Amino acid sequence: MACKKPSDALSELAGRGAVGWGTSGQPPRLHKRFSLASFAEAVEFLAEVRKVADAANHHPDVCIEGYNKVDVYLITHDEGCITEKDVALALEIEKIYARFAARR
Numbered sequence: 273m274a275c276k277k278p279s280d281a282l283s284e285l286a287g288r289g290a291v292g293w294g295t296s297g298q299p300p301r302l303h304k305r306f307s308l309a310s311f312a313e314a315v316e317f318l319a320e321v322r323k324v325a326d327a328a329n330h331h332p333d334v335c336i337e338g339y340n341k342v343d344v345y346l347i348t349h350d351e352g353c354i355t356e357k358d359v360a361l362a363l364e365i366e367k368i369y370a371r372f373a374a375r376r
């Protein structure tokens with residue numbers, strides 16, 4: 273699968289309404305920090321992310337910090353770069369987050 277320029281991946285995400293994504297690290301990974309209402313909700317959010325990640329056989333690197341902040345990092349490890357798989361999974365994760373944000 274072809275590598276994407278990080279800036280192109282970010283533009284694609286923004287064009288699809290997925291705001292707040294950036295890049296982090298070398299090689300660059302897509303990154304977004306999601307805010308949830310509680311630690312319990314952060315864990316529940318990741319449980320939903322796990323489902324779409326397993327379905328795609330493509331998995332994010334994640335970290336819960338400050339009890340309710342979830343950092344999501346996406347890179348295609350097999351390629352060592354950002355690919356379409358990462359953009360697609362980011363969009364799936366955004367759909368999950370929208371369900372949690374709608375609870376507020």
Ligand SMILES: C[C@H](O)[C@H](O)[C@H]1CNC2=NC(N)=NC(=O)C2=N1
Nearest residue numbers: 329330331332347348349350351
């Ligand atoms: C063997 C298994 O299919 C591969 O290791 C999959 C699993 N999930 C993955 N996730 C990510 N982010 N990158 C990969 O290259 C990848 N490869």
